[in-house]
Amino acid sequence: MSYVSHADLGGQRVPGVIVPEAEGDLFHAAWEPRALALTLAMGATGSWNIDASRSARETLPDYARLSYYQIWLAAMEKLMAERGQVLPDEIEAGRMLHAPATVKRVLHAADVPQALAKGSPTERPAPSPARFAVGQQVRTRDAQVDHHTRLPGYARGKVGRIERVNGAHVFADANAQLIGEAPQWLYTVCFDGRALWGDEAQPGLTVSVDAWESYLEPEPQ
Numbered sequence: 449m450s451y452v453s454h455a456d457l458g459g460q461r462v463p464g465v466i467v468p469e470a471e472g473d474l475f476h477a478a479w480e481p482r483a484l485a486l487t488l489a490m491g492a493t494g495s496w497n498i499d500a501s502r503s504a505r506e507t508l509p510d511y512a513r514l515s516y517y518q519i520w521l522a523a524m525e526k527l528m529a530e531r532g533q534v535l536p537d538e539i540e541a542g543r544m545l546h547a548p549a550t551v552k553r554v555l556h557a558a559d560v561p562q563a564l565a566k567g568s569p570t571e572r573p574a575p576s577p578a579r580f581a582v583g584q585q586v587r588t589r590d591a592q593v594d595h596h597t598r599l600p601g602y603a604r605g606k607v608g609r610i611e612r613v614n615g616a617h618v619f620a621d622a623n624a625q626l627i628g629e630a631p632q633w634l635y636t637v638c639f640d641g642r643a644l645w646g647d648e649a650q651p652g653l654t655v656s657v658d659a660w661e662s663y664l665e666p667e668p669q
Contacts, residue, residue: 451594454511459602483517492555499624503596572631574616584610587667596624599663606643612636633661
């Protein structure tokens, strides 16, 4: 079965009207902060990584009808169920019914401020010299991949220029599959809007995409 991301919506025509929300309007229901806290606490156990959680979210079959934090909760249930950390009868009851599964570590309340301040840096030592340089013209890969990727569909097979070299970072595609961090050089690639959207692009529009080295091939000038 092929991998389908329901979250790769850039450039697609979707039904209904998209209504921007006010800046700083973080939650819409009292349960949503708790959903965020649960997701952060489970992520801190080391049972999975941020890219695996993104993969779990985007492959939810009912993704399109769920709200933002409903997606977070459903993906967490999916990840925990895969690891035997929660069982169907517990989800149905809404409470623990079995002995807890062992986890690598526990994020205690007193340690939350420090953990959040530290974050999860993704920069790693470079495995080799950078293949591309600022100003170089490149083309993104056009092939569909059977796993999580951070290259959006609208930018595949398109020509742009390297705008910034960002150092080597954890490769999301590999990390999501739990096969290692496999760090690669990460570049900011700038595209002319017409290269992405054709004549529908607004005049002067440019779009920047952060792309790992394996997403790119040199394009003759």
